[in-house]
Amino acid sequence: MKSTVLTRRGALKCSLAWAGAAVWTHRAPRALGFTNANARPRVAAIGTGSRWCQRATGIDGPHGSAPSFVPFGDYVAVCDVDADRLGLAVDVVQEWTGKAPDAYGDYRRVIDRNDVDVVQISTPDHWHAKIAIEAMLAGKDVYCEKPMTLTIDEGRLMCEVCRKTGRVVQIGTQQRSDESFLTALAIIRDGRIGTIKKATCAIGGGPTSPVIPQVAAPKNLDWNQWLGPAPDAGYRYLAGDNGETQSWSRCHYEFRWWYEYSGGKLTDWGAHHVDIATWAMEKGATGPTLIEPLAVKHPVPFSAGFPTDDTQYNTATEFLIKATFADGMELEIRHDGDNGILFEGTEGRLFVNRGKVAGAAVDDLANRPLPDGALRAVYKGKEPTDHFRNFFDAVVDRSEPISDVHSHHRALTTCHLAGIAARLGRTIRWSPTAEKIVDDPQAQSFVSRAPRNGFETEV
Structure with missing residues (x-):
């Protein structure tokens, strides 16, 4: 594997600064939108287990991020080290798009492709950082399932490479795009429970x-x-x-x-x-x-x-x-x-999870609504939206997604x-x-x- 990586790095001049300049030039023509077939990002999935799509594991279940990618990009390749899951992934994509994607057992085949714009990583955790870093260096934007890393040093390297290459990377912490959590954040930002002392x-x-x-x-x-x-x-x-x-x-x-x-x-x-x-x-x-x-x-x-x-x-x-x-x-x-988060402030408490937001400050919203634009302010100045839409919008306008590295x-x-x-x-x-x-x-x-x-x- 090392020789292959070094060969690819040689093609990239082994320089993060060079990589950043090169990929901006490469990506710009396709950052145009989601409806024009010639402009839609071309996506490759690395890891096709249940976090990608349960149907690719033989389970007829609702979980997985892949269906949410379909409105915004076109799958051109899938990759998995399990041949059975890989075959199911090909079938699923063909059912969605009418065309079978290329299939690989080695993720490096995906990284080496010049026509892949977005790499979607749904592997086990210990592979996340390595694949994401190599994808960024090869000029791809990245959507990576959580947790982003296996170690702290991997996270530091992820941040360094992301800064120097200018890639758009969204982490799959979809709670950052969930209305309940955004409402809780907006309540806290507006000082409704005072200064947080403990979470x-x-x-x-x-x-x-x-x-x-x-x-x-x-x-x-x-x-x-x-x-x-x-x-x-x-x-x-x-x-x-x-x-x-x-x-x-x-x-x-x-x-x-x-x-x-x-x-x-x-x-x-x-x-x-x-x-x-x-x-x-x-x-x-x-x-x-x-x-x-x-x-x-x-x-x-x-x-x-x-x-x-x-x-x-x-x-x-x-x-x-x-x-x-x-x-x-x-x-x-x-x-x-x-299961959830309890915030304790100097002027009250607030609890939030995927099903509810509770506390006196929440009850008080009926009489004292949040200011206009409060959720937008929490959401980095953008209109809150689906987590995947947020990523692809960032791919288009080259802004920082809501769940940044x-x-x-x-x-x-x-x-x-x-x-x-x-x-x-x-x-x-x-x-x-x-x-x-x-x-x-x-x-x-x-x-x-x-x-x-x-x-x-x-x-």
Whole structure:
């Protein structure tokens, strides 16, 4: 893989500055709108699991972002390391458009195409940053499912490459485009609950698994490529009445519960609620200074921050973690309670989740509505719209989308720090300016991870 990446980098002059100038020239003629067939962005999907479209996994379900892409862009390619899912993805796109997209098992074939304008990333978390960075360097705009990264250092690199290439990158934290959360933000911005003192993010606990045997990977799955930059590991699978895959495994969907590929609930749902809390608290350009794991439960034993049993899920199942900012503002992440975010201010409280916004300040809207344009002001000066429309509008006008890499990196850093503190079982101190853990080399070692040989990210 390394030689291929370097060859591509050579074509790009190995320079981020050059890449930025080149892709602006390349992209401009197609940033014209969504109705003209000659101007619609050409989209390639990398990762075609259930977050892309449940139908491509054999489930007749409603979930997935792909159908929301169809009004704005044309799928010209799909890519997956699972040949069965890849075949279903081809069928789904052909049904939508009347034309079969090109199909690949290797994402580099997509990155190398000059006619792809937008790369949509729906892979497991440990692949997100590498593919997104290489796509940006190759002149593509990116829609990447959350969480954006597996580590803090990946987030820093994502921000650097995005700045230097000028690419439009939207993260799939769709709550930023949800009316309930925008209303909550507008209420807070208008001072209706005073100054925020604390936000509590209830994100639900993580699952456990039985012992999962190591078995041969199915013939339709390129297990080595699925692992990619993650450590080499045997394929584990146990059929049973569990989740959308009806199994326990290290792979499809269930990868979320292994620290090798994800951060568990802390980054799965944390990427949603901690993101909103950070936005509301106006901490999108900084981070906490103290992270305390007040209570953490893991399903397997740990030593020096690493699980010692590789036969079962290993991410935290229960947790109460407090992050404190330099000004004393607190953000709690917990597994219990009503899923959502509770904001506590000097003049009241407000609760919001995907189903409701509640509190005295909400009740007061009947008598004292929000000012005109309050939601628009929260939504970066744009008219609030569908999360996918917001992305494609940004592709057209080259503006920053609502879920940008920079603020999401800061929010997700809190989630990653919570995971590090949980794994080590101790309080850690963080410098938001240096983006380093203070006086704890062992904890700092978790801020990045060395990729497996052959899967390095070259920039």
